[in-house]
Amino acid sequence: MSYYFSKTLSGLSFDEAIQKVTEALKGEGFGVLTEIDVQATLKKKLNVDFRKYRILGACNPPFAYQALQAEDKIGTMLPCNVIVQEQTPDRIEVAAIDPIASMMAVENTHLGEVARAVQQKLKKVIDQL
Numbered sequence: 001m002s003y004y005f006s007k008t009l010s011g012l013s014f015d016e017a018i019q020k021v022t023e024a025l026k027g028e029g030f031g032v033l034t035e036i037d038v039q040a041t042l043k044k045k046l047n048v049d050f051r052k053y054r055i056l057g058a059c060n061p062p063f064a065y066q067a068l069q070a071e072d073k074i075g076t077m078l079p080c081n082v083i084v085q086e087q088t089p090d091r092i093e094v095a096a097i098d099p100i101a102s103m104m105a106v107e108n109t110h111l112g113e114v115a116r117a118v119q120q121k122l123k124k125v126i127d128q129l
Contacts, residue, residue: 007127017094029063029121063118066110094129102115
């Protein structure tokens with residue numbers, strides 16, 4: 001079982017891809033709570049060059065609330081991460097965590113239902129890009 005879904009985009013700049021992903025997430029009820037610029041962080045902390053790579057911490061509040069009600073430690077796995085990385089200047093990969101794969105270790109039926117619902121929404125985001 002794969003732990004993510006992905007799609008490669010072409011014809012967009014990196015910043016355009018970030019904007020498109022953010023809008024697609026919003027359309028499915030997700031907000032971006034955090035944004036980590038991995039390229040800038042690695043340059044600052046290690047003085048190494050790395051490709052453009054961002055981690056977007058996406059959250060759908062109603063589903064997050066349901067998950068936290070079902071399992072109070074599930075916050076260790078929230079928010080749902082979506083990455084945007086530049087493979088080449090004209091090829092941008094977008095990948096999202098598969099919440100079912102990430103929550104397999106938690107044996108909680110209600111949480112599994114929430115994970116399936118979030119999975120459907122994140123797949124829809126990736127598919128519509």
